[in-house]
Amino acid sequence: MIYDAAIIGTGPAGISAALNLKIHEKNFIWLGSRQLSEKISKAERISNYPGFFSVTGKELTDAFTQQISQMQIEITESMVNSVLPFDGHYALMAGENFYEAQTVILATGTAFTAALQQETDWLGKGVSYCATCDGGLYRDKTIAVICGNARFEHEARYLAELAKTVYFFPEYPNASDLSENTIKPSQKPAAVEGEQRVTGLRLKDGTLLPVDGVFCLRDSVTLSALLPNLQMQENHIAVDRRMATNLAGCFAAGDCTGRPYQYTKSVGEGNVAAHSAIEYLASL
Numbered sequence: 001m002i003y004d005a006a007i008i009g010t011g012p013a014g015i016s017a018a019l020n021l022k023i024h025e026k027n028f029i030w031l032g033s034r035q036l037s038e039k040i041s042k043a044e045r046i047s048n049y050p051g052f053f054s055v056t057g058k059e060l061t062d063a064f065t066q067q068i069s070q071m072q073i074e075i076t077e078s079m080v081n082s083v084l085p086f087d088g089h090y091a092l093m094a095g096e097n098f099y100e101a102q103t104v105i106l107a108t109g110t111a112f113t114a115a116l117q118q119e120t121d122w123l124g125k126g127v128s129y130c131a132t133c134d135g136g137l138y139r140d141k142t143i144a145v146i147c148g149n150a151r152f153e154h155e156a157r158y159l160a161e162l163a164k165t166v167y168f169f170p171e172y173p174n175a176s177d178l179s180e181n182t183i184k185p186s187q188k189p190a191a192v193e194g195e196q197r198v199t200g201l202r203l204k205d206g207t208l209l210p211v212d213g214v215f216c217l218r219d220s221v222t223l224s225a226l227l228p229n230l231q232m233q234e235n236h237i238a239v240d241r242r243m244a245t246n247l248a249g250c251f252a253a254g255d256c257t258g259r260p261y262q263y264t265k266s267v268g269e270g271n272v273a274a275h276s277a278i279e280y281l282a283s284l
């Protein structure tokens with residue numbers, strides 16, 4: 001099945017796009033987290049969201065969740081690893097699943113953590129964003145796993161079951177030890193190094209760990225890795241007033257298009273992106 005649209009990201013921009021596509025009865029898939037966005041739930045008090053003065057992030061999350069549920073909108077719990085133009089539409093890879101859509105709305109926010117140096121240079125040559133897709137390639141090998149969120153710890157544990165040795169870099173407090181073959185270095189990772197493919201991970205203090213692969217399990221994927229040929233402007237996706245990117249049928253909304261990083265800007269852009277996607281679909 002080819003969906004009318006695929007929305008990537010469940011923050012305010014993605015939520016707004018989803019509400020509008022639903023109202024217009026489009027057949028769309030919405031990929032992200034059912035817990036929505038940590039940038040909403042972790043906010044202490046929000047004073048600039050019209051109609052919700054001094055609301056907590058948790059209260060706003062609950063209000064969004066209730067609206068999504070009442071409108072019977074589904075979220076497919078998944079991290080999208082790549083988007084590729086394919087035969088006049090788009091193909092999306094999310095873990096081991098594959099989806100097709102006529103239009104794509106990128107609502108991925110901005111990443112909390114910066115990518116490692118040279119990370120994207122070694123993508124597909126030892127750097128992976130997907131334990132399920134690529135874990136099997138590292139059976140009995142030595143790997144590094146950078147885990148950006150406790151939500152992905154089960155994927156790190158799965159990798160530890162396959163690999164001989166795992167250097168584990170959790171980026172959150174109170175992480176578990178995973179398994180006996182896991183080492184937790186005290187230094188943070190800095191850069192991926194390689195020759196034909198990945199050969200090591202350089203740490204902040206200069207130490208080089210020899211590894212066969214590096215798994216980056218984070219809340220977001222670097223945009224240049226997610227969708228090659230996407231035109232960027234100062235580290236954000238370049239869009240016009242219709243939230244259209246340089247790629248036909250691909251729109252973007254929210255923090256990923258630039259500052260100010262605000263809920264209402266994201267919601268507004270999600271709305272515009274959905275309407276532009278609807279217009280684009282009508283023109284096909």
Ligand SMILES: Cc1cc2nc3c(=O)[nH]c(=O)nc-3n(C[C@H](O)[C@H](O)[C@H](O)COP(=O)(O)OP(=O)(O)OC[C@H]3O[C@@H](n4cnc5c(N)ncnc54)[C@H](O)[C@@H]3O)c2cc1C
Nearest residue numbers: 009011012013037039043080108109220254255261262263
């Ligand atoms: C602590 C805190 C307090 C804040 N307070 C305020 C405030 O008071 N007022 C205000 O206006 N703004 C505030 N902000 C800013 C606001 O949170 C952001 O501007 C807003 O959340 C951006 O919405 P977004 O939808 O663009 O992205 P996000 O909210 O970042 O959501 C993007 C979502 O997409 C997901 N995602 C990314 N890549 C992928 C992928 N490849 N596949 C699937 N899912 C993916 C992410 O995991 C995330 O859930 C605050 C931010 C923080 C961190």
